Amino acid sequence: MEEVQALAQAAGISIPPERLPLLSATAPIVRQGLEAMLVLPLTDVPPASTFFPRGAEG
Amino acid sequence: MKAPDLTHLTVAEAASLIREGELSPIDLVEAALERIKALEPHLNAFITVMGEQALATAKVLAQEAALGHFRGPLHGIPVGLKDLFFTKGVPTTAGSPLLADHIPEEDATVVARLRQAGAVIVGKLNLHEFALGATSNNPHYGPVRNPWDTQRVAGGSSGGSAAAVAVGECLAALGTDTGGSIRIPSSLCGITGLKPTYGRVSLKGVIPLSWSLDHVGPMASTAQDCALLLQAIAGPDGQDPTCASTPVPDYLAALQGGIKGLRIGVPKEHFWQGLDGEVEEVARHALEVMAELGATLLEVSLPYIEVVPQAVVSIMLPEALAYHLPRFRQQADCYGSDVRLRLEMASLIPAVQHVQAQRVRRLVVEAWQELFREIDLLATPTTPITAPTIEEGDLEATLILIRNTNPFNLTGQPAISIPCGFTRKGMPVGLQLVGRWWEEGTLLRAAHAFQQVTTWHRRRPPLP
Numbered sequence: 284m285e286e287v288q289a290l291a292q293a294a295g296i297s298i299p300p301e302r303l304p305l306l307s308a309t310a311p312i313v314r315q316g317l318e319a320m321l322v323l324p325l326t327d328v329p330p331a332s333t334f335f336p337r338g339a340e341g
Numbered sequence: 342m343k344a345p346d347l348t349h350l351t352v353a354e355a356a357s358l359i360r361e362g363e364l365s366p367i368d369l370v371e372a373a374l375e376r377i378k379a380l381e382p383h384l385n386a387f388i389t390v391m392g393e394q395a396l397a398t399a400k401v402l403a404q405e406a407a408l409g410h411f412r413g414p415l416h417g418i419p420v421g422l423k424d425l426f427f428t429k430g431v432p433t434t435a436g437s438p439l440l441a442d443h444i445p446e447e448d449a450t451v452v453a454r455l456r457q458a459g460a461v462i463v464g465k466l467n468l469h470e471f472a473l474g475a476t477s478n479n480p481h482y483g484p485v486r487n488p489w490d491t492q493r494v495a496g497g498s499s500g501g502s503a504a505a506v507a508v509g510e511c512l513a514a515l516g517t518d519t520g521g522s523i524r525i526p527s528s529l530c531g532i533t534g535l536k537p538t539y540g541r542v543s544l545k546g547v548i549p550l551s552w553s554l555d556h557v558g559p560m561a562s563t564a565q566d567c568a569l570l571l572q573a574i575a576g577p578d579g580q581d582p583t584c585a586s587t588p589v590p591d592y593l594a595a596l597q598g599g600i601k602g603l604r605i606g607v608p609k610e611h612f613w614q615g616l617d618g619e620v621e622e623v624a625r626h627a628l629e630v631m632a633e634l635g636a637t638l639l640e641v642s643l644p645y646i647e648v649v650p651q652a653v654v655s656i657m658l659p660e661a662l663a664y665h666l667p668r669f670r671q672q673a674d675c676y677g678s679d680v681r682l683r684l685e686m687a688s689l690i691p692a693v694q695h696v697q698a699q700r701v702r703r704l705v706v707e708a709w710q711e712l713f714r715e716i717d718l719l720a721t722p723t724t725p726i727t728a729p730t731i732e733e734g735d736l737e738a739t740l741i742l743i744r745n746t747n748p749f750n751l752t753g754q755p756a757i758s759i760p761c762g763f764t765r766k767g768m769p770v771g772l773q774l775v776g777r778w779w780e781e782g783t784l785l786r787a788a789h790a791f792q793q794v795t796t797w798h799r800r801r802p803p804l805p
Contacts, residue, residue, distance in 0.1 A: 287689060294662070294688040295670045306685050313658075313686050316651030317694040320701050323645065330699030331706065 286310075347372040348509030349801060352418050352566035355512060359406060359417045366406065366417025370399035370461050373419035377463070377510045380804060383491055385483045386501040386510060388424045389432055389465040395419065398461045414569050416459030421511035423499050424465040425472060426452050427546035435548045436470040436479045439668060439675050449546025450581065451515060451557055451574040458573035463511050466501030472517060472550040473661060473680045474498060475525050475739040476729075480677040484731050487530060488802035489768055493728040496526035496742060498550075502560045503530035507802055513561040513570055519550045520653060521723075521746025523558045524758035528723035528771025529742075531760045533788065533798060534560040535567045538779050539753030540585035542571075543578035551660035552583065554653065554750040563798055564759065564788035568592035571781060587779055595782030596789040601635030603787060604716045605774075611646045612721035612745050623762035623770040624722040627791070631720065634790055639716055644708040648701060649748045655698035656751070658687035679735040706752050713777045718787055721745050723758040723771035745773060755781045759788045760797040769797070 284307045291298045291306075298306060347369055350358070358364035374392050381387060402417045424434050427445035434440045452462070467485045469477045477485040477500025485500035487493040488507045495504040499516030503526030506514050516523040518536040527534025535558045542557040549555055559570035572592045578584040607613070607628065613621065632638055662669070662684050669676070669684055676684065713719075722745060729738045749756045754775055761772035772791075776784040792798050 291685060291688045294666065296666075296673070296685060296688050298685060302682075302685070305682065306689075309682070309686050310689050313654070313689050314694075316648075316655045317691070317697060319648045319651050320655075320694070320697040323648065323701060323704060325697070325700045325704060328700045328704050330696055331702040 348376045348512065350512065351562050352415070352512045352569050353563070355418055356414055356416065356569070360411060362406070366399040366402040366461065367396070369417055370395050370419050370463065373463055373509070373511055376508065380508050380510060383804060384486050384488060384504050384508065386467055386485055386504040387464045388434055388436070388467050388482050388501070391431060391462055391464045395461050395463045402459060402461065411459065413458030413573065415455065415573055418460050418513065419463045419511045420455055420460040421464055421466045421502060421505045421514040422452060422462060423468050423502050423514065423516050425468065425517055425548045426515060428452055428462065428465065431465065433465065433548070435472070436468045436482055437675070438481050439672060445546070447546060450543035450578045452546065454574045460573070466505055466514060468501055469498035470677050470680045471548070471665070472498040472519060472522055473683055474735055475521060475742040476735045477501065477526065478731055478735050486731070487728045488804055489531060490728065493730050493768070494529065494738070496529035496728060498522040499560065500526045503527050503532055503534065506532045506560055506562065508804055513559060513566055515574070516558060516560050517547060517550070518556045518558060518750065519554045519657060520743045520750055523560060524723050524746045524756060524771070524773060525742050527560055527758040529728040529769065531769030531797070531800060531802070532560060532562055533564055533567055533757065533759050534558065535571060535757045535781065535784070536749070536755060537571060537575065537781050538755045540583060540587070541575050541779070541781065543581045543584045545578055545581040545584070549664050551657040553660065554657055556750070563792055564757065564785050565596060567757070568596055568785045590782055592782055592785055595786055598786060599634065600631065600787045600790045603636045603718060604639055605631055605636045606639050606641035606712070606716035606719045608719065608721060609640055609642050611643070615725055616722060617726045619764040620722050620724070620726060620770050623764070624772055627761035627772045628720060630791060630795065631787070634794065641712060641716060641719070643712065645701065645705050646748065649705060649751055650744065652698040652701040652705070653747045653751050655690055655694045656702070658683060659690050659695045662687035682736070702751055709752055717777070717783060719775040721773045721775070723773040727764055727768035727770060749775055754778055755784055757784045757788050759791060760800070761795070762797055763800070
């Protein structure tokens with residue numbers, strides 16, 4: 284719970300004590316995403332650009 | 342015709358009657374406003390009803406019609422807007438008390454385009470707070486109730502849009518879709534909803550949830566009506582860097598031709614697993630109808646589908662928090678508990694996870710582009726379940742409801758939900774069709790062909 288509180292505080296968000304247990308319970312679920320993505324063949328894959336460049340889409 | 346009869350017309354039918362001089366925009370808008378007055382105590386689909394403005398506009402449009410002048414294909418058609426779209430001089434709340442007094446000075450690009458096409462805006466529609474959830478159980482403005490069973494959710498986040506269209510409070514509406522928010526409520530309320538390709542429709546003047554996943558699209562009774570609305574709102578917008586310059590085809594012309602020979606992929610994994618039994622039964626029957634119409638069904642696998650939902654979350658939540666952070670730091674108490682939790686969760690996602698998700702996004706898009714060389718469309722149930730009850734809460738329901746829709750927000754592909762049947766309890770089931778990038782016409786053609794031989798889209802909820 285302390286780690287969760289610290290991460291939120293790093294973003295400038297304060298978590299009231301009564302909300303910490305619920306948020307802490309979701310943390311492992313959120314983090315699973317990173318572990319699952321790390322096993323993919325991403326070596327030569329750069330990030331997708333957020334937006335389609337004008338005139339080059341399609 | 343009496344009010345329910347008028348408001349149960351499709352957009353295409355009403356537009357045709359107006360053009361032929363057999364229906365006045367004033368009568369049609371008055372009928373919609375009567376419907377709103379009668380049904381809102383049951384549904385709570387609207388946050389703001391724009392009755393006076395709508396009637397004033399209808400009178401002008403009626404005068405123009407009498408002189409043979411028609412602004413466009415939506416001349417005199419009552420349309421509702423999810424309350425995320427900027428409307429000049431009219432509150433735009435995003436379903437939040439924080440924006441209760443937010444009155445934009447300009448219309449969103451798509452709102453201006455609807456007005457140019459002759460649409461009459463009848464009001465601003467209730468939604469999941471800030472569009473960050475899939476039930477439309479809004480703690481501040483009240484839950485949107487499903488017109489097929491008012492104890493159940495309308496789905497979200499464009500829940501008010503779907504409920505209002507389903508009962509004829511407006512003939513069509515605009516929604517937004519970041520993880521399924523057009524398609525999910527369309528499925529749960531028994532209407533047709535289209536999420537176009539990312540970049541096809543401007544996001545200028547639309548309160549964002551997640552810039553790289555947000556889409557704007559039409560919600561209506563039929564695919565033909567969605568085609569009419571998409572035609573009005575699609576196309577380049579110099580004020581929106583996310584909006585593409587890709588030419589917009591003639592979507593009404595694209596409806597014709599049937600689906601004989603079309604190759605429809607049916608995923609083996611993920612989308613057809615863990616379904617409610619009746620949802621699967623109804624959706625598989627819809628595939629049989631597609632096959633009878635001449636489509637070829639092909640079993641396919643979508644590479645990397647197992648990590649796609651996690652990649653979506655890893656992009657959506659940080660982008661959402663980036664937008665909300667200044668306000669959220671100061672006024673977190675003003676957010677509903679579920680939305681607050683999601684924004685707090687976003688702060689736990691490390692930057693490296695967001696970047697990895699963007700890499701996965703490229704990997705998935707490239708792999709699925711390959712797959713879509715072998716198929717023309719993909720078919721799945723829109724949602725694994727029908728509408729849950731309002732009492733069931735939000736967190737778990739949202740996770741289930743977005744499962745089949747959010748992959749196509751990651752890839753930006755066009756996707757449509759069409760009514761394809763009902764459970765024995767009378768709740769609607771939706772079929773999702775997904776197309777190649779920029780090929781909304783193929784989607785609309787397949788949906789239209791299905792609606793020419795079925796009547797599910799014609800059924801109306803059991804309300805007075």
